[in-house]
Amino acid sequence: MKARVEVFLKPGVLDVQGKAIEAALHGLGFPGASDVRVGRVITLDLVATDAASAEAEVKVMADKLLANQVIESYKVAIG
Amino acid sequence: MKARVEVFLKPGVLDVQGKAIEAALHGLGFPGASDVRVGRVITLDLVATDAASAEAEVKVMADKLLANQVIESYKVAIG
Numbered sequence: 001m002k003a004r005v006e007v008f009l010k011p012g013v014l015d016v017q018g019k020a021i022e023a024a025l026h027g028l029g030f031p032g033a034s035d036v037r038v039g040r041v042i043t044l045d046l047v048a049t050d051a052a053s054a055e056a057e058v059k060v061m062a063d064k065l066l067a068n069q070v071i072e073s074y075k076v077a078i079g
Numbered sequence: 080m081k082a083r084v085e086v087f088l089k090p091g092v093l094d095v096q097g098k099a100i101e102a103a104l105h106g107l108g109f110p111g112a113s114d115v116r117v118g119r120v121i122t123l124d125l126v127a128t129d130a131a132s133a134e135a136e137v138k139v140m141a142d143k144l145l146a147n148q149v150i151e152s153y154k155v156a157i158g
Binding site: 006008018021022024025028030032033034035036037038039040041042043044045046047048057061064065066 | 097101104109113116140
């Protein structure tokens, strides 16, 4: 079963990568680009065969390893 | 208008981050995790008001700045 975790900085946490990309886009002739945010996506295969247990497993993975919950939030999608 | 670009390493390119996460997950007691891949998501606001021109604009941004097309591929989603 496929799972997917998206990790983004929490609102209010300065997104340095996003700001750098925004400045670069302005410099490249896209002055209309704003509110640029950068996150990570982690996709993986699991042996779990039902969506509920897969989701529970991936949430534990995210809590323990994939996201730094002090500054990041995550979303899990299964299937 | 909101846009979203997902950037992943092309199939066949060694995903070092993904391999490291996979090894760490195995070490944390998730032996079933496999084929872990890590990508970036960039979300941004645009001034364009129609989806077609927004998509065209974001594709140029991705070609020029957001993705390294030698080793990465990207997907654009609008709205």
